Amino acid sequence: MRTTTEVFEDHLAKRLSGDVESDIKENYSRDVVLLTGTGAFEGHDGVRKSATELAHYVGDIPFEYKHTLVKGDYAFLEWTAKGEGKVVYDGADGFVIEDGKIILQTIHYSVRDRAS
Numbered sequence: 001m002r003t004t005t006e007v008f009e010d011h012l013a014k015r016l017s018g019d020v021e022s023d024i025k026e027n028y029s030r031d032v033v034l035l036t037g038t039g040a041f042e043g044h045d046g047v048r049k050s051a052t053e054l055a056h057y058v059g060d061i062p063f064e065y066k067h068t069l070v071k072g073d074y075a076f077l078e079w080t081a082k083g084e085g086k087v088v089y090d091g092a093d094g095f096v097i098e099d100g101k102i103i104l105q106t107i108h109y110s111v112r113d114r115a116s
Helices: 004-017 020-027 043-058
Strands: 028-036 039-042 063-071 074-082 086-098 101-108 111-113
Touching (some): 004 020, 004 063, 004 101, 020 028, 028 043, 039 043, 043 086
Parallel strands (some): 028 101
Antiparallel strands (some): 074 086, 086 111
């Protein structure tokens, strides 16, 4: 079984490469819960909806991972994203990973116009 670090690092790599479907299949529990500033999402379809929502708000802009932390079954990510016209300075995701799968993810970010 994969460790928390292995699952977390695979998730991060797959998201940077844009491989959302493989990320969902390999790294998320079928019963995963995502808690975000716009609501709660459940299961693999919920992960897809959350990813689609982020893409809607920021478009196809590059993400940068600023800080990662793993402790036991828990992981944390601080991230930014900057692109044409849009920027996220305060991205923060928390994870609970059990039995080789993400079972809970919290997601926070604020999208701003790049000139702000």
